Amino acid sequence: MKNNQDLLSSIQITILISSSIIGVLVLTLPRIATETVRVDGVFATFASGIIALFFAVVIAILSRRYPNETVMEYPKHIIGKIPAKIFGLFLVLYTVLVSGIILRTFSDALKAIILERTPLEVIMLTMLFTTIYLILNGISSIAKICEGFLPLVVFALVLLLMLSFRDFDIEELRPMFARGFLPAFKALPNITLAYLGFEILYFIVPFTNKPQKLIPYTVLGILIPIVIYTALVGITVGVFGEKPTKMLMYPTLNLARQIAFPGAFAERFDIFFAIIWILAAFTTLSIFYYMASFSLTHLFGLRNYRPFILILLPIIYLVGILPQNIFQIETFSSYISYAGAIFVFLSLPMLLVSIVKRKGGKQSG
Amino acid sequence: MAKKLILLLLVPTLFLLTSCWDRRDIEDNAFVLGIGIDKAKTDDNIRVTFQIALPPAFGGENGGQQEGTWSIDIVAKDIYGATAKLLGDIDRVPNFQHLQVLLFGEEFARDGIDEVLDFFFRAPKVRYRTSVAVVEGEAYKALEVKPKTAKASAVYISQIINENSGQSLAIAEFYTIGGLFQNYVRKSPITLTKVVPIKDKVSIGGAGAFKDSKLVGWYDLEETKGIRWIRGDVKSGEIGVDVSPELGERVVLDIFNTDSSLKPELRGNRLIAKNKITVEGDIIEIQKSFRENESSKLIQQWEKAFEKEIKDIVEHAFLKSRDELGVDSFDFDRKVSNYYQNYWDQNKNDWDSIFRNIELDLTVEVKIRRVGEVKY
Numbered sequence: 001m002k003n004n005q006d007l008l009s010s011i012q013i014t015i016l017i018s019s020s021i022i023g024v025l026v027l028t029l030p031r032i033a034t035e036t037v038r039v040d041g042v043f044a045t046f047a048s049g050i051i052a053l054f055f056a057v058v059i060a061i062l063s064r065r066y067p068n069e070t071v072m073e074y075p076k077h078i079i080g081k082i083p084a085k086i087f088g089l090f091l092v093l094y095t096v097l098v099s100g101i102i103l104r105t106f107s108d109a110l111k112a113i114i115l116e117r118t119p120l121e122v123i124m125l126t127m128l129f130t131t132i133y134l135i136l137n138g139i140s141s142i143a144k145i146c147e148g149f150l151p152l153v154v155f156a157l158v159l160l161l162m163l164s165f166r167d168f169d170i171e172e173l174r175p176m177f178a179r180g181f182l183p184a185f186k187a188l189p190n191i192t193l194a195y196l197g198f199e200i201l202y203f204i205v206p207f208t209n210k211p212q213k214l215i216p217y218t219v220l221g222i223l224i225p226i227v228i229y230t231a232l233v234g235i236t237v238g239v240f241g242e243k244p245t246k247m248l249m250y251p252t253l254n255l256a257r258q259i260a261f262p263g264a265f266a267e268r269f270d271i272f273f274a275i276i277w278i279l280a281a282f283t284t285l286s287i288f289y290y291m292a293s294f295s296l297t298h299l300f301g302l303r304n305y306r307p308f309i310l311i312l313l314p315i316i317y318l319v320g321i322l323p324q325n326i327f328q329i330e331t332f333s334s335y336i337s338y339a340g341a342i343f344v345f346l347s348l349p350m351l352l353v354s355i356v357k358r359k360g361g362k363q364s365g
Numbered sequence: 366m367a368k369k370l371i372l373l374l375l376v377p378t379l380f381l382l383t384s385c386w387d388r389r390d391i392e393d394n395a396f397v398l399g400i401g402i403d404k405a406k407t408d409d410n411i412r413v414t415f416q417i418a419l420p421p422a423f424g425g426e427n428g429g430q431q432e433g434t435w436s437i438d439i440v441a442k443d444i445y446g447a448t449a450k451l452l453g454d455i456d457r458v459p460n461f462q463h464l465q466v467l468l469f470g471e472e473f474a475r476d477g478i479d480e481v482l483d484f485f486f487r488a489p490k491v492r493y494r495t496s497v498a499v500v501e502g503e504a505y506k507a508l509e510v511k512p513k514t515a516k517a518s519a520v521y522i523s524q525i526i527n528e529n530s531g532q533s534l535a536i537a538e539f540y541t542i543g544g545l546f547q548n549y550v551r552k553s554p555i556t557l558t559k560v561v562p563i564k565d566k567v568s569i570g571g572a573g574a575f576k577d578s579k580l581v582g583w584y585d586l587e588e589t590k591g592i593r594w595i596r597g598d599v600k601s602g603e604i605g606v607d608v609s610p611e612l613g614e615r616v617v618l619d620i621f622n623t624d625s626s627l628k629p630e631l632r633g634n635r636l637i638a639k640n641k642i643t644v645e646g647d648i649i650e651i652q653k654s655f656r657e658n659e660s661s662k663l664i665q666q667w668e669k670a671f672e673k674e675i676k677d678i679v680e681h682a683f684l685k686s687r688d689e690l691g692v693d694s695f696d697f698d699r700k701v702s703n704y705y706q707n708y709w710d711q712n713k714n715d716w717d718s719i720f721r722n723i724e725l726d727l728t729v730e731v732k733i734r735r736v737g738e739v740k741y
Contacts, residue, residue: 113489118386133375175706241699244550258493258543268462268492310371 007209010217012143016204016287017056017221019146020197022153022228023284024105026277029229030236030251032190039176039242040184041191042234048188049226052195053219055344059198060218062351063205065358071202072298078354087346088299091202094339095292096312098196100319101333102288103127106281108326109250113274124320127285132309135290139207142286149279156276157228160252161235163259163269168238193337194229198222199344200287203294249326289316395457396420398434399519401504402481403470405440411473411481413439413447414505415459416519423516433516436508444484461488464495465523467542468560470504474573474580479549482578486546493543496526498558499573499580506562518567525569526558534602534620535570535586537593548696552577556592556694559583574692582690584682591682594675595640595695597625603649606674608667610653616667617650618733629701631708636723638683638697642675647735664733671731683725693720 008016025032033041066074071091076084107123115123134145177184201218205211236251239258248254256270293312297305323329399416415437422433437454441447448459467485469478485491500507508518515521530538539556540548548555555578559571572584572592584592593599605617622645630637648667686694698716702709712719 115387116489122386129375136371171700171703174703241547241551244547247550254493254543258541260494 006138006140006207008140008143008204008207010208010210010213012147013204013208013214014217014221014224015146015150016139016143016200017198017218018224019150019153019280019283020200020287021052021195021222021225021284022150022157022280023197024102024109024277024281025194026157026232026280027109027250027252029191029194030233030245030255031248032194033187033233034237034242034246035187036190037184037187039173039237041187041242042173042230042237043176044184044187045191045194045233046226046230047185048191048195049222049229051188052192052198052344053222053226055347056198056201056218056222057215058351059201059344059347060205060214062347062354063201064211064214065351065354066205067211068206070204070206070294070298072295075350078350078357085299088295090339091343092292092295092299094336094343095199095288095295096315097319097336098340099285099288099292099312099316100322101329101336102281102285103316104320104323104329105333106278106285107320108329110274110278113250113253114271121321124317127282128313128317130282131286131289132313134286135293135309136306139204139290142283142290145286146283149283152276153280153283154224154228156273157232160256160259160269160273161228161231164235164239164255166260167258168235170238172238172241173234189338189341190334192341193333195222195225196337196340196344197284197287199340200291202347203291292316389458392420393457394460395451395455396460396463398463398517399466399468399508399522400464401468401470401500401508402444402473402478403504404473404476407440410440410442411444411447412505413441413444414508415439415447415451416508416517417455417457417459418463418517434518436505438505444481445488461491464492465517465519466526467495467497468504468507468522469497469499469557469580471499471501471573471580473504474499474575477577477579478575479578482545482549485542486549491542493541493546495542496523496538496558497540497542497545498522498526498560498569501559501561501583507560507567510562510567511565512567513565522560522567522569525567529569530558531600532602533570534590534593534599534604537572537589537598539572539598549578551699551702553696553698554692554694556584556692572694574686574690574694576690576692581692584685584694587678588682588685591678591680592686592694594623594625594642594679595627595638595683597623597627599623599625604646604671604674605650606667606670608670612663612666612670613651613653615650615652616648616670618644618646618667618671618731619649620644620646622646627695627697627700629697629704630726631705636701636719637726638695638723639726640679640728642679642727642729644671644675644729644731645734646671646731648733648737664736668731668733671733672729675729675731676727679727679729680725687721687723691717691721697723 033045037044072088075087103124106127107120110123111118111120134142208214232252236255237245239255245251253270256273259269293305293308297308323332396418397415398418401414403412405412417435419433419435437451439447439450441450451459507522510518512518512521525536526538530536537558539558545555555575557573557575558569559573561568570586572589573580574582574584600623601621603617603619605615607615624643626641628639630639686692
């Protein structure tokens with residue numbers, strides 16, 4: 001299984017994690033964050049990030065205990081064979097659903113913004129085929145593509161935030177914690193979805209060349225999205241105000257639309273931003289699709305996951321095409337984010353059980 | 366074998382990658398530079414004037430002689446309906462990506478502009494930096510103007526609103542479409558730059574005050590200055606003041622930096638608008654100069670005179686806005702809702718009567734830094 005030149009370097013871990021987190025939801029995040037808790041959404045975004053960071057570290061520690069196995073194998077040492085299979089099955093379902101919903105969210109937004117008259121199906125299929133082409137080459141190719149794309153995505157986001165800063169008004173953030181500290185946490189379930197993606201840590205440990213250095217690079221990989229997301233929500237609210245932010249369908253895109261480029265040589269920054277955003281959506285979708293096909297393969301106890309990529313294609317497409325309108329997509333994705341939260345959360349009890357079992361001397365890694 | 370099969374499967378996707386559906390050659394676009402909206406003669410209809418760019422006139426040396434734009438009037442029920450009707454009049458497809466200015470006719474504005482605004486927020490192809498203004502008289506007349514310095518009147522108007530507002534106090538760019546959206550969502554009153562068409566030019570200055578999206582009154586040039594001071598969107602401009610002959614009779618200050626903060630303060634049950642204005646400037650003109658006194662001795666007195674002048678302008682504008690029009694033109698409701706959220710949530714329905722009772726607590730500080738190239 002280990003082929004030395006295909007192993008992931010430590011910095012690639014960071015990049016994979018950041019790329020899998022920063023994705024389609026960048027476009028809607030400020031709305032999602034402010035919808036229920038007004039300006040406290042800025043804090044909620046930060047808090048969700050810290051929680052994500054905690055669980056990412058837990059997953060990293062857990063996975064490092066079984067350096068030659070992925071999440072499809074090692075749970076059987078912890079919770080037993082049958083529950084491990086069920087866990088695996090749900091993981092397959094979850095990753096397939098997320099892939100489908102990412103695909104649909106992406107295509108819908110793209111259709112609304114740029115390709116108005118292009119059929120949705122065509123956008124979806126084009127994206128799917130491009131993704132397949134990438135993931136057929138395995139995780140190291142995905143990591144290399146992410147290495148190329150992530151700097152672009154981060155650059156575009158930072159540029160967007162810097163150019164918007166001119167219209168930033170700190171007063172718009174004023175009534176923060178108007179209802180106290182706790183209500184801010186009401187937004188956490190909604191924001192969670194934006195941070196999901198670091199589950200990739202469940203899968204990549206056997207492919208890393210220095211598993212012992214996993215944790216600092218994991219932390220870095222999550223810190224990048226935390227900083228960007230918090231700044232994004234803060235600046236969007238500071239520019240538009242809390243009320244307009246939650247009424248905009250794609251607030252980040254509107255932020256890009258109202259930018260006056262210095263010198264006015266580019267009138268439409270939003271198009272540039274939308275193009276870079278496609279790259280972000282592409283890497284996220286690739287990583288989830290990879291996880292889906294990888295976990296499905298291992299559920300059947302097989303090794304070669306390439307045929308399963310093609311098997312999953314129609315399924316993911318169907319999941320994506322199922323929702324009838326934009327509001328169904330939103331409901332759908334909020335349910336899925338709960339499922340994702342459960343998978344992430346399960347790492348904690350698994351880690352505890354695994355530690356206890358090893359202390360009892362019943363099994364060794 | 367499997368690899369070849371996959372390759373074979375992937376080849377047809379190339380055809381999908383050309384994205385023919387949304388392909389439109391640039392010559393097929395009718396770039397709309399300006400939109401004017403007036404009330405139509407028949408009830409319930411609007412008259413939309415589209416100013417469309419004729420690209421040959423904008424490029425190259427040969428462009429000089431040709432007419433730059435084509436204005437088409439459409440009567441329809443809604444904006445998108447007007448766009449659809451436009452397709453019957455022109456062999457191209459309207460494109461709003463370079464929209465420079467959106468103008469409302471006076472009569473239309475008095476009936477309320479909210480019915481058409483939504484389109485400009487919702488449609489994804491409209492530029493958010495588009496300037497918005499209200500025209501004294503009919504909007505189409507402002508678009509009919511043939512300026513000598515620009516190819517299209519829409520470009521000419523938006524250039525004045527956009528660029529010159531940074532240099533003059535009386536010309537204000539109150540809202541772009543993007544900025545308007547925020548007030549539209551909050552149901553806050555808006556203020557729009559006033560455009561007056563005169564023969565072959567327009568005169569821009571002053572402002573129209575809107576309440577519930579209806580035009581309720583005008584601010585003249587002086588009042589507009591005051592409104593801008595309170596709103597804090599003044600950057601540079603000039604201000605003149607009449608003083609005693611010993612001080613130079615009339616002194617003009619070239620302002621290069623202004624800082625204005627407006628903060629609400631709740632004292633008991635009364636709302637106070639605390640406004641602190643700091644101005645930095647250079648003396649640019651003195652009508653009776655070359656006197657005995659060195660400028661250095663007069664600076665303090667000039668500063669006092671300017672402070673009083675600015676105070677007068679601001680207070681006059683404030684009273685006009687509060688008492689005469691009853692329109693909150695300073696986004697003060699927004700400040701109150703940010704600073705006193707609970708108070709706002711309880712009282713937002715009575716905002717009109719609360720606004721009529723607010724008081725202005727004004728401090729002005731003028732600092733004269735330089736006196737130009739003449740010392741006395």
